[in-house]
Amino acid sequence: MIGKRITHRTVDGVQIPGTWRHAFIRNGRYFLTDLFIYADGLIDCWGLVTVEEFEEKLRTGWVATSFPDGAEASAHDLARWKFSGSRSRLTPELVVAEVRDTIDQLNKRPDSTGRCLAAVDDFLADRTEENRAAAHTAFMAIPFSRRRYALGDMDSKDWPLRVLVAGPGGRTYLPSDPPVSQENYARALAYFEDRARWTAEYEARVPVDGPEASYAPAVHLHHPDPKRPVADPGRLGLRNGYPAPITVGEVVYPSVTHAYWALSVTQPDVRSAITAAETAAAACELAAGATRREGWEDVRIAVMTRLLRAKYDQHPELAEILLATDGATLVHDDLNSTYWGDNGGRGRNWAGRLLELVRSELHMRRLGVPGL
Structure with missing residues (x-):
């Protein structure tokens, strides 16, 4: 998620938009630092690299996702400590997937979530098993850490999505979920029908005080x-x-x-x-x-x-x-x-x-x- 973390770098007088996230870089000891991600696909992890080179940085541990007990760490000029019983939800594969999504967002392209929701719309318009399978594949392509945010609904999280793409009698990606019942499947369908109505109403609304941005060219x-x-x-x-x-x-x-x-x-x-x-x-x-x-x-x-x-x-x-x-x-x-x-x-x-x-x-x- 980019949120308000907006930055840029200048190349030949042109600003390349970017954002950043925290990361650990291992250079002797582990350093808590910022990872800068730019719209042109370059990532600054103490040096600009391509996505493919970034994957290699993760594979070799230069950008770290796990931390052995006793390893020294530092947040520059703020604190030093040693890891003990550390836990991280990140894996190299998950970090790369999230970075690729961020590059799509910076370029205002559909990211994995956007592609999933488009596939879901296709299924809802034509409810064939082939379209459901495509929606399921697109859903599973969303990084695990981002799936619960896919609908932007922190009450339902991704429950309607995972039920819809699994289908009646199917199993979701969560082992704790029971097989999808017909009743729950109907609830998921109703959720998306309501969501479509809410979206249409939101997009059709006219701001009370007029447009928020000018439609006239600058x-x-x-x-x-x-x-x-x-x-x-x-x-x-x-x-x-x-x-x-x-x-x-x-x-x-x-x-x-x-x-x-x-x-x-x-x-x-x-x-x-x-x-x-x-x-x-x-x-x-x-x-x-x-x-x-x-x-x-x-x-x-x-x-x-x-x-x-x-x-x-x-x-x-x-x-x-x-x-x-x-x-x-x-x-x-x-x-x-x-x-x-x-x-x-x-x-x-x-x-x-x-x-x-x-x-x-x-x-x-x-x-x-x-x-x-």
Whole structure:
């Protein structure tokens, strides 16, 4: 299970998604460490290896699943101990199966559980013994440690599954289970019929507050900023450095970028030079050599929000361009900042996120929400 354990490694500028799990590596003594698994099929067990090479690491005990009494172990800089009467549910085969499932999940492909449930759907649609046998094979291919979670139901666990694929009179994989009675088989069938109804209702539900994610394609606001206004700027006009003058107080700034950097400094001469800079890029360069206003990092988001509101209030034609992006995610590049820019997924994209906020405010104003 990946859960919230999400990481990545970067290859040629591309992020390869991954996750991790705990493992013991035997290098002289046993070390409790993290095993990193990536979507491209590589596993980091103190060195990147393929799945096949990982199997060899398990076979030789480099990645350990059993621990002899008296063997020394260490959790780096935390503790050291010796094993005594240790027990582990893992086997090399089980670890490999779980890792293969994890790689499928990282690639958003059906893992062994997904393949099993698809085979069960085939059987329920056409209840032949051939389809039951296929479902049984797919169920047994789920790692033993994951079978109880296959239905995502911790009350029933995998009981309906193991009864369904065994069939009336059959035996499940658990030796303690009695032969499947007709009554229990009927209960299992009823469970899957109810499950299909629950699933259909869940998928058809409409969130009370609207969609949780935009269906509109993301809009990428590429660098660099233009040096002068154009007749029909399109989405280029949404760049913070686009030359759309804004009035803040008694000062007219050539762009949001000019205003932001001018307000970030306290020296009047530097502020004037930034305001008079020929381009947004030149304003950034001048600001880079100046000292920021004390506490600037605590107010910069609020300042940028007000500047963006001023831009779209004072330039209705640009506000229409922003509104036309509907609910799209706005991805803003900023070569000078991973704070304001997305920059290939390496930045926080605050400029894009604040544009989405201002867009929502424009929609609210147009809608005329009472009391606001």
